[in-house]
Amino acid sequence: MAVSFDLFGTLVTADRPADPAAAIAAELEGRGVSVPDDWGDAYVERHVDAPENAEVPLPAHVAHALASRGVDWEENAVRRAVVAAFDSDVETNPGALEAIEAADAAGPIAICSNCSVPELVARTLVRAEFDRRRFDAIVTSIGCGWRKPAPDIFELTAAELGVEPVDLVHVGDDPRTDGGIERVGGTAMLLEERPLRSIATELSTETGGGEP
Template identity: 75%
Template sequence: MGVSFDLFGTLVSVDRPTDPTEAVARELERRGVAVPDDWADAYAETHIDAPEGAEVPLPAHVAHALRSRGVDLEGTENAARRAVVAAFDPEVRTRDGALEALDAAREHGPVAICSNCSVPELVGRTLVRADFGRDDVDAIVTSVGCGWRKPAPQIFELTATRLGVSTAELVHVGDDPRTDGGVERVGGTAVILEETPLLEVPNRLTTLTEADDER
């Protein structure tokens, strides 16, 4: 068995910008980028035609939104990425039961983080500030890294591959039934926090292991 955990809302809580559009605009201006007057409209529009379930990195979306309004990014090509990363730089709180759940998961097999995140570097910055880190898991799979968002099957298939288990052997723990429950589409098992609180996850993993042993 391999166990993957959603990150945001499951293992950690983070403070997100109350107005992401304005937060990104502010960081763009700090980097010398002229933000158009109708930035809110530009930010809200779809600029990249991506397949269903695909992740569009937020810096790419921001760059396309600026260009759609005639903003020349020559000489500031990396400004969109830096602005997005700064706008979403997180305050991190490790949730009660997270460390115990991770410890319990490692007793049953390899462990991964499988997280939806359109902001480059956000997962890494979060792990630096959490009470656990990269060394506490065997793999980190993000939507911005692999190109697919949960509940797309591809992200769960990649997570299973990284852990060296089949998708049927993958148990995914998360807080969102719609996205995290997608693991069941590839034959895995979802443990959703509204049904199994984080503090009860260790017992749930033991129950799943015992059930596998009896088969």
């Protein structure tokens, strides 16, 4: 058995901007980029024609939104603005350490995370209370090009762990996205059904480490 974990909302809670468009606008202006008056409209418009569940990196979306309004910028100002807008404090969720420990005892483990912001997963893992080196693979939507519930991201996660998708257990908080593991024959453990500490106990029992 192999286990993958969703990151945001499952293992950690990260402060996200209440208004992402406004947060990005502030960072853009701080880097000398002229934000159009109708930025709120430009931000929510679709600018990249991507397949369903394909990941569009947020800097690419922002760049296309600015270009649609005739705005120019220098070098990597857009990427740096997006990264800064989402750079935040991180809190490790109760039960996360126990769940990781139990899963690690059961077999290989991975992070399988939807994230459209460059560097965010890496920065988050640095600030979390657990060691990222415990994970045998870290798979992100921005890295592989597909967002959960797309089968592709789960298939890649399983391959990175050296198992078939049917042998992958995925722990997450969102039935719509994390439940996608079931489309490839794997097993979903969802926080809406039990808390993370209960999942840790279930995983521990799988390896014979539970209470007799």
